[in-house]
Amino acid sequence: MIALAYYIYRQQNVTDTSEFVTAGGRAQLGLATASFAVTWMWAGDVLGVPEYVGFVGVAGMWMYAAPAVLSGLLVIPFALRMRRLFPQGYTYSEYFIERFDRRAHLVVILVILYTMILGGVVQLYVGGFVIGGLTGIDPNVVMALLMTIIGLYILVGGLWGSLTTDFVQFVSAIVLVVVFVPILLFTAGGPAIVYEDMVANLGEDASVYLSMQNFEPIGDFFLPYALGLGVWGVVSLSTWQRVFAVRRDKTSRFLTIGAIGVFTIISMYAIIGFVGLAAFEVSFDGEGGVHPEDLSIEALGLLPEWSLIVFLLVLLMVLGSSTDSYLTALASLTSRDIYYQNVDREASDEDQLRVARVASLVFAFVIFLGTVWALDNVGFVTLLLVSGIGATGLAGPFALSLFWRRTSTVGFITGVVVSQLVSGYLLLGNASLPLWTDFALWEIMAIGHVLAISLTTAVSLVRPDDFDFEAIADSEKAVRSDGGESR
Amino acid sequence: MMGQTGFIVLVALIWASATAFGGLIVYWFLVEGFAEEGITEGGQFAPEDRSYTHRSLMIWAGFFAIILLLIAIW
Numbered sequence: 001m002i003a004l005a006y007y008i009y010r011q012q013n014v015t016d017t018s019e020f021v022t023a024g025g026r027a028q029l030g031l032a033t034a035s036f037a038v039t040w041m042w043a044g045d046v047l048g049v050p051e052y053v054g055f056v057g058v059a060g061m062w063m064y065a066a067p068a069v070l071s072g073l074l075v076i077p078f079a080l081r082m083r084r085l086f087p088q089g090y091t092y093s094e095y096f097i098e099r100f101d102r103r104a105h106l107v108v109i110l111v112i113l114y115t116m117i118l119g120g121v122v123q124l125y126v127g128g129f130v131i132g133g134l135t136g137i138d139p140n141v142v143m144a145l146l147m148t149i150i151g152l153y154i155l156v157g158g159l160w161g162s163l164t165t166d167f168v169q170f171v172s173a174i175v176l177v178v179v180f181v182p183i184l185l186f187t188a189g190g191p192a193i194v195y196e197d198m199v200a201n202l203g204e205d206a207s208v209y210l211s212m213q214n215f216e217p218i219g220d221f222f223l224p225y226a227l228g229l230g231v232w233g234v235v236s237l238s239t240w241q242r243v244f245a246v247r248r249d250k251t252s253r254f255l256t257i258g259a260i261g262v263f264t265i266i267s268m269y270a271i272i273g274f275v276g277l278a279a280f281e282v283s284f285d286g287e288g289g290v291h292p293e294d295l296s297i298e299a300l301g302l303l304p305e306w307s308l309i310v311f312l313l314v315l316l317m318v319l320g321s322s323t324d325s326y327l328t329a330l331a332s333l334t335s336r337d338i339y340y341q342n343v344d345r346e347a348s349d350e351d352q353l354r355v356a357r358v359a360s361l362v363f364a365f366v367i368f369l370g371t372v373w374a375l376d377n378v379g380f381v382t383l384l385l386v387s388g389i390g391a392t393g394l395a396g397p398f399a400l401s402l403f404w405r406r407t408s409t410v411g412f413i414t415g416v417v418v419s420q421l422v423s424g425y426l427l428l429g430n431a432s433l434p435l436w437t438d439f440a441l442w443e444i445m446a447i448g449h450v451l452a453i454s455l456t457t458a459v460s461l462v463r464p465d466d467f468d469f470e471a472i473a474d475s476e477k478a479v480r481s482d483g484g485e486s487r
Numbered sequence: 488m489m490g491q492t493g494f495i496v497l498v499a500l501i502w503a504s505a506t507a508f509g510g511l512i513v514y515w516f517l518v519e520g521f522a523e524e525g526i527t528e529g530g531q532f533a534p535e536d537r538s539y540t541h542r543s544l545m546i547w548a549g550f551f552a553i554i555l556l557l558i559a560i561w
Contacts, residue, residue: 260547271498271501
């Protein structure tokens with residue numbers, strides 16, 4: 001991967017910030033779609049989808065995959081409008097400086113920052129849990145090695161490195177699901193036997209587990225995913241990097257094919273869960289059976305030894321693609337949004353590039369520390385679902401700002417900040433705190449959305465802006481996203 | 488409750504879809520490569536044509552129709 005990143009560094013001349021951060025906005029459809037898909041399909045799905053199947057049954061497949069895919073659809077109107085306003089923007093968060101001011105920009109940076117770090121932690125968690133669990137190697141050693149390798153190749157190639165290694169990792173992910181998942185299925189006796197064993201194992205629960213219409217767990221599994229990660233694509237910096245990387249006349253197509261393709265890949269991971277249900281009895285207290293959280297590890301343990309080793313190698317590739325996306329996003333955020341916009345407005349392109357590279361190493365370490373903590377303290381699905389909470393405060397106000405000229409700075413900031421504070425309070429608080437109320441996770445996320453949108457709208461009606469979008473679209477300054485060097 | 492045949496069809500369907508998706512992306516990459524020759528920055532590309540966007544949205548509509556159909560019959 002490091003050698004490949006170096007080859008791309010030389011071939012695509014990654015010597016300025018635009019090439020490092022957005023691949024110059026000229027990546028072709030196949031490369032960009034592969035990168036988008038592999039970023040969205042996540043290594044986390046290897047754990048998450050079988051766990052959903054363990055809790056919900058076959059309906060877990062669409063409850064997990066549909067919200068992830070929905071993101072691709074929701075991003076389209078945002079992406080088309082942004083690429084008209086900023087044909088060659090560097091980071092979408094810089095849009096907020098053009099649209100509002102530095103205070104709004106700072107608020108957006110903070111939300112994206114913790115969202116991206118959480119995203120990186122989710123990916124690395126899988127590395128420690130799955131690879132450590134299947135090989136017996138200390139998860140911390142696995143994670144440290146992973147972050148060192150990924151940090152190094154991002155250091156060299158930036159987004160071009162990420163896009164290119166993403167393509168290799170995309171092919172790896174396809175091989176993983178098209179070859180190794182069927183090997184697992186046939187090791188367990190083939191689909192007909194797996195079905196019969198599932199029915200026998202599930203007993204009277206079989207009718208519920210084997211129905212796509214098992215809607216009862218929707219509040220615990222589908223709604224929090226849909227309300228958080230389902231709109232995460234709109235605020236995910238790694239998504240926006242790819243939106244600005246692809247040639248802009250193909251924007252909607254790469255989002256459409258990439259997202260729908262992700263659905264098919266995620267669905268294949270569900271087969272690991274089906275094999276788990278066929279081979280083991282599920283036990284929600286972990287006694288006398290396998291807890292859904294461990295269903296993936298236990299089922300993968302059924303693979304023949306040779307294929308398990310190859311599977312782990314391929315999984316390493318997929319893990320790399322997910323994690324490097326967050327690292328490049330964090331590097332771009334630090335270089336452009338924090339360093340250039342708030343620390344040194346005179347910084348040269350070389351300086352910004354240096355900061356981006358240092359940041360990729362620093363955040364690799366931060367993500368590693370965060371994952372070490374999470375592995376001991378948080379269950380995977382909880383971590384996964386909570387990681388979408390940043391989107392609940394930002395998505396609605398962002399939409400208003402992009403399509404409603406009266407959306408004002410004070411309205412935007414009020415909506416985002418109050419929504420995030422209230423959501424955080426409800427999520428992390430407890431009954432000993434004043435006014436705290438116990439809500440389900442999806443309710444907290446819904447409250448976050450409602451607060452963000454209603455406050456932004458109400459405050460903007462009282463103190464409206466009158467923003468001229470065409471001025472951005474026509475201005476040379478906008479093309480440079482407020483600060484990119486003229487070329 | 489999904490029957491045995493339904494389960495086998497479902498597994499075959501998602502395997503074929505994942506394979507087709509992977510094949511399409513690899514085909515695009517082999518045909519197009521990394522970046523358009525002679526283009527040095529993204530601003531040189533025209534904004535996306537409206538009819539192209541409509542075709543993408545039609546693909547989405549078809550996709551969700553299939554998902555709803557699968558939920559309805561199984």
